[in-house]
Amino acid sequence: MSKHTLDARNLLCPMPVIKTQNKVAELSAGDILEVTCTDPGALNDISSWCRINGHAVMASHESKEEVQIILRVGD
Amino acid sequence: MTTPRKAVALISGGLDSLLAARLMLDQGIHVEGINFYTGFCVEGHTHAIRSKDKSKPKRNNALWSAEQLGIKLHIIDIIEEYKQVVINPRHGYGANMNPCLDCKIFMLSKAREWMQKHDFDFIITGEVMGQRPMSQRKDLLPVVIAESGTDDRLLRPLCAKNLTPTLPEREGWVDRDKLMKFHGRNRKPQIALAKEFGFDDFASPAGGCCFLTDKSYSRKLADLWRAQNSKSYELDDIMLLKVGRHIRPKPNYKLIISREEGENRFLRGYRKSFSTIEPESHAGPLTLIDGDIADADIEYAARIVARFSQGRAAEFVTLKVNHGGIEKRYTVPPLPADDIPREWYV
Numbered sequence: 001m002s003k004h005t006l007d008a009r010n011l012l013c014p015m016p017v018i019k020t021q022n023k024v025a026e027l028s029a030g031d032i033l034e035v036t037c038t039d040p041g042a043l044n045d046i047s048s049w050c051r052i053n054g055h056a057v058m059a060s061h062e063s064k065e066e067v068q069i070i071l072r073v074g075d
Numbered sequence: 076m077t078t079p080r081k082a083v084a085l086i087s088g089g090l091d092s093l094l095a096a097r098l099m100l101d102q103g104i105h106v107e108g109i110n111f112y113t114g115f116c117v118e119g120h121t122h123a124i125r126s127k128d129k130s131k132p133k134r135n136n137a138l139w140s141a142e143q144l145g146i147k148l149h150i151i152d153i154i155e156e157y158k159q160v161v162i163n164p165r166h167g168y169g170a171n172m173n174p175c176l177d178c179k180i181f182m183l184s185k186a187r188e189w190m191q192k193h194d195f196d197f198i199i200t201g202e203v204m205g206q207r208p209m210s211q212r213k214d215l216l217p218v219v220i221a222e223s224g225t226d227d228r229l230l231r232p233l234c235a236k237n238l239t240p241t242l243p244e245r246e247g248w249v250d251r252d253k254l255m256k257f258h259g260r261n262r263k264p265q266i267a268l269a270k271e272f273g274f275d276d277f278a279s280p281a282g283g284c285c286f287l288t289d290k291s292y293s294r295k296l297a298d299l300w301r302a303q304n305s306k307s308y309e310l311d312d313i314m315l316l317k318v319g320r321h322i323r324p325k326p327n328y329k330l331i332i333s334r335e336e337g338e339n340r341f342l343r344g345y346r347k348s349f350s351t352i353e354p355e356s357h358a359g360p361l362t363l364i365d366g367d368i369a370d371a372d373i374e375y376a377a378r379i380v381a382r383f384s385q386g387r388a389a390e391f392v393t394l395k396v397n398h399g400g401i402e403k404r405y406t407v408p409p410l411p412a413d414d415i416p417r418e419w420y421v
């Protein structure tokens with residue numbers, strides 16, 4: 001299991017989802033990915049993308065300027 | 076038990092593609108969705124940018140559709156390849172800058188490539204013949220099929236019974252009797268079917284699926300091409316066309332003036348790559364200068380921006396201008412409203 005980060009700041013949806021999707025494709029089951037975005041909609045969209053594709057959202061944080069989503073890659 | 080046949084569904088986020096995919100799932104077909112991101116998609120962007128829309132629940136409708144259906148969705152970035160479709164459509168544009176026929180052909184050929192690569196059997200779309208003027212005309216169907224190379228592996232479950240049987244129907248992979256016979260612009264049959272399936276809260280397909288069908292957006296894109304003297308764009312260009320007031324006082328530059336806090340925040344992300352003007356003595360909009368402004372024109376541009384600040388009625392407004400990495404302050408009288416001619420608004 002390894003930890004990774006993805007900077008998806010200043011991108012509008014669905015770009016953060018696409019970047020997450022492409023990054024996850026390079027990772028292995030159990031890996032952790034922390035995605036940082038500025039589009040607040042990314043929180044919904046990445047969570048939805050995770051549910052559809054069998055990945056787990058472990059935590060998310062929302063501040064005034066940024067959203068962070070931590071996910072664990074599924075099988 | 077035989078392995079189910081596999082269909083790749085073009086999921087736009089609208090009701091029709093949702094219904095088409097659901098009809099296939101009901102026939103035991105394994106369905107996965109693909110959604111193409113061109114950069115012009117209406118999906119989410121304006122909601123993401125403008126604060127006033129925040130009260131509405133924001134969601135990506137293609138992802139929402141996939142969740143309703145319980146299928147995988149692959150969102151594919153086609154920004155680069157799509158440029159040739161917008162810039163040079165072989166079949167021309169629709170009412171605005173929408174190259175719908177070329178777009179359809181392009182997306183179907185990408186879907187065909189995906190199908191072949193992933194060993195799927197056929198493609199489905201939510202199209203209904205006669206629903207949209209350009210891309211859903213029955214007489215253009217052979218053109219779409221031939222140019223996309225989809226042959227008879229393209230099934231349109233919502234109107235299949237009006238069309239010649241395709242391979243999945245002939246081979247008995249799907250039961251043609253259970254497909255639909257919808258036609259034209261009447262949306263009632265779709266709404267009724269949605270009700271039958273228990274889908275509510277679906278996205279209503281107002282105004283097409285992308286910004287290129289929008290008159291004011293198309294005008295801004297045409298202006299961009301005119302100003303740069305070439306039909307080309309980068310993703311940032313087409314994003315910025317969705318944001319702010321665009322005012323072009325001279326051919327060599329235009330001002331992108333934010334209209335509210337959400338746009339201000341979005342434009343702040345571009346401060347490093349553009350010259351900017353921002354009122355200091357009064358609250359007011361962050362403004363990007365797009366193009367090659369002459370030093371002599373900066374003061375005038377600052378007066379325009381002052382006009383859109385809270386100091387519009389004041390004698391003077393002080394603004395901070397960052398041009399070519401150098402920060403300078405200008406204290407100027409705001410331009411009277413009448414001095415900004417209508418034709419400067421792009």
Ligand code: SF4
Binds near residue numbers: 173283286288
């Ligand atoms: S409206 Fe836009 S996305 Fe839809 S077919 Fe036309 S050009 Fe393509």
